Amino acid sequence: MKVIDFLRKIGILRYGVKKYKYTSAKDMSxxxxxxxxxxxxxxxxxSKDYNKKxxxxxxxxxxxxxxxxxxxxxxxxxxxxxxxxxxxVMWATSGMSDVANEFFxxxxxxHYSDAYNLTSSDFKGxxxxxxxxxxxxxxxxxxxxxSSWSERSINGKVGTLKGVITLKNGxxxxxxxxxxxxxxxxxxxxxxQKESAGVKEIxxxx
Numbered sequence: 001m002k003v004i005d006f007l008r009k010i011g012i013l014r015y016g017v018k019k020y021k022y023t024s025a026k027d028m029s030x031x032x033x034x035x036x037x038x039x040x041x042x043x044x045x046x047s048k049d050y051n052k053k054x055x056x057x058x059x060x061x062x063x064x065x066x067x068x069x070x071x072x073x074x075x076x077x078x079x080x081x082x083x084x085x086x087x088x089v090m091w092a093t094s095g096m097s098d099v100a101n102e103f104f105x106x107x108x109x110x111h112y113s114d115a116y117n118l119t120s121s122d123f124k125g126x127x128x129x130x131x132x133x134x135x136x137x138x139x140x141x142x143x144x145x146x147s148s149w150s151e152r153s154i155n156g157k158v159g160t161l162k163g164v165i166t167l168k169n170g171x172x173x174x175x176x177x178x179x180x181x182x183x184x185x186x187x188x189x190x191x192x193q194k195e196s197a198g199v200k201e202i203x204x205x206x
Contacts, residue, residue, distance in 0.1 A: 100161055
């Protein structure tokens with residue numbers, strides 16, 4: 001690049017005569033917008049076409065649409081991730097729900113020994129079959145009709161199902177069932193907790 005061309009580009013030395021024709025603002029050349037520009041190709045450092053306003057606007061709109069589209073993709077990816085996470089938890093806890101359903105069907109049919117055999121060795125060690133049977137009968141769990149598990153959690157070889165047991169008379173009993181994996185890698189019932197009704201006194205630290 002010659003020295004004189006460089007001086008024109010940086011605006012130190014510019015000369016010439018302006019001559020252009022236009023019928024509307026969008027047809028105006030770069031020289032018409034700038035007082036000290038006589039030849040856009042020689043005087044401007046960056047070759048920007050000022051006559052393509054509509055194309056520039058279209059490109060800007062496209063960029064805005066791309067931005068919106070990107071947010072949609074990110075949001076969609078997050079939703080898919082949550083769905084996959086839920087599906088994974090459902091799959092991982094499906095064995096527990098199968099055992100729970102089998103347990104309550106055995107209880108419903110008064111097959112207490114079969115239901116008792118679905119419990120873990122620790123459960124059997126702390127609760128005899130006789131005590132277990134009395135617990136089932138006193139809480140009317142042998143009138144089981146249906147179950148709904150609203151909360152599932154798993155941590156290694158320990159898991160929990162929380163939900164509601166519906167009895168034949170329509171009563172709903174909040175219940176939580178803890179599970180543990182046995183040496184044969186099968187889910188066994190570790191504990192059953194039934195939410196008690198009535199007023200509860202809160203222990204206060206002294």
